[in-house]
Structures are given as structure tokens and as C-alpha cells.
Amino acid sequence: xxxxxTLETILxxxxxxxxxxxxxxxxxxxxxxxxxxxxxxxxxAMARDIQxxxxxxxxxxxxxxxxxLCQAVKSDPVLFRLPVILLTTLSRxxxxxxxxxxxxxxxxxxxxxxxxxxxxxxxxxxxxxxxVAVSSDGEAGPASWDDRTETLEVVxxxxxxxxxxxxxxxxxxxLCTYEQTVAQNSTLTRVQxxxxxxxxxxxxxxxRLE
Numbered sequence: 715x716x717x718x719x720t721l722e723t724i725l726x727x728x729x730x731x732x733x734x735x736x737x738x739x740x741x742x743x744x745x746x747x748x749x750x751x752x753x754x755x756x757x758x759a760m761a762r763d764i765q766x767x768x769x770x771x772x773x774x775x776x777x778x779x780x781x782x783l784c785q786a787v788k789s790d791p792v793l794f795r796l797p798v799i800l801l802t803t804l805s806r807x808x809x810x811x812x813x814x815x816x817x818x819x820x821x822x823x824x825x826x827x828x829x830x831x832x833x834x835x836x837x838x839x840x841x842x843x844x845x846v847a848v849s850s851d852g853e854a855g856p857a858s859w860d861d862r863t864e865t866l867e868v869v870x871x872x873x874x875x876x877x878x879x880x881x882x883x884x885x886x887x888x889l890c891t892y893e894q895t896v897a898q899n900s901t902l903t904r905v906q907x908x909x910x911x912x913x914x915x916x917x918x919x920x921x922r923l924e
Contacts, residue, residue, distance in 0.1 A: 754778025
């Protein structure tokens with residue numbers, strides 16, 4: 715599928731009008747239908763009403779934050795298959811564990827790379843279009859992965875944390891954390907190279923002045 719060719723609906727949530735407009739512009743340019751909300755409670759009501767194909771939410775919001783919104787979505791009998799991407803300026807391991815415990819599908823730190831975000835969106839929407847399997851007890855679930863909840867015990871900063879999430883959420887957050895680390899390292903390498911070039915040029919100019 716070519717990215718953004720179907721009019722799939724994406725609900726975006728952020729209390730910052732500036733960041734909301736920037737994300738809305740990015741997604742609209744890809745021919746997605748974009749609906750906006752300014753807090754988690756408003757977004758939850760809108761999600762139940764319009765049934766979007768994807769939810770992208772900031773974490774730090776009033777009334778209902780991104781973690782709470784994600785937990786509410788994943789606990790809802792109608793919305794539980796709705797993919798959720800959490801966006802935040804926070805990048806501590808504890809924040810990622812909270813996103814995992816909320817059963818977020820992806821977690822990106824700001825400022826995010828627009829192309830990377832669009833790639834993640836396309837991947838999640840592709841998985842969302844997968845057929846739904848029905849178990850022997852009549853419960854519907856994704857056919858493309860095993861989404862049974864697992865409990866994970868981890869130690870971060872000397873403190874023990876217990877998180878529960880589906881296996882696919884665990885894999886997704888592990889992969890996106892790794893990918894962001896690689897991207898940040900590439901950015902640092904590029905910046906170091908630019909600084910080295912600048913230092914060399916400054917040394918040449920200093921020698922010429924002498």
C-alpha cells in the first residue's frame with residue numbers, strides 16, 4: 715500500500731495548539747483524515763464516537779494524561795484493538811515502562827523525526843487492517859500476533875518494577891526504543907563531524923590571522 719492513499723482516520727491529542735497543528739499538517743499532507751482533541755477525556759469520547767484507525771497522544775496533558783488515555787482505550791471492549799502511539803519529551807526508562815504498562819503500541823520522544831513517525835504510522839495501520847481471529851470461546855482478537863498479556867519484572871535505577879502488557883506491545887516498544895537510540899547516535903555522530911569540521915576551519919583562520 716502507498717502511504718496515506720486511503721482516507722484512514724487518525725485521532726491526535728495534545729494540549730499544545732502549536733504542536734497539534736504541526737502534527738495535523740504533517741498527517742494531512744499524507745492524505746490521512748485527521749481529527750484533533752485537546753485532552754485525554756475528550757479524546758476517549760471522540761474515539762468511541764468516530765472509531766479512528768490510529769490514536770497519537772501526547773503524555774503530559776491535563777484532565778487525563780496520555781498513559782491514562784492509553785489504558786482506557788486498551789481496556790475498552792470496543793477500542794482495545796486501536797493502536798496508540800505516545801509522544802513525549804520524557805525519555806527516562808521509568809517513562810518507557812509506564813508506556814509499556816499502559817499497553818502503548820509505540821513510544822516516541824520529541825522532537826521526533828517526521829519520516830520515522832510516518833513509517834511507524836504506516837506499519838501500525840497495516841497491522842490494523844489484518845483480519846480478526848475468533849477464539850474457541852467466541853472472543854475476537856488480532857489474527858496477526860499473539861496478544862496475550864504477560865507480566866514483566868524489571869529493575870531500573872535500583873527499583874523493581876512490574877509491568878503487564880501484550881507480547882506485541884513489548885516487542886514494539888523494545889524495537890522503537892532501539893531504533894530511536896540508533897537514530898540519536900547517528901545524529902550525535904553527524905554533529906561531532908560538523909564540529910570537527912568547524913574546529914578545523916577555525917584553526918585555519920587563526921593561523922592565517924597570525
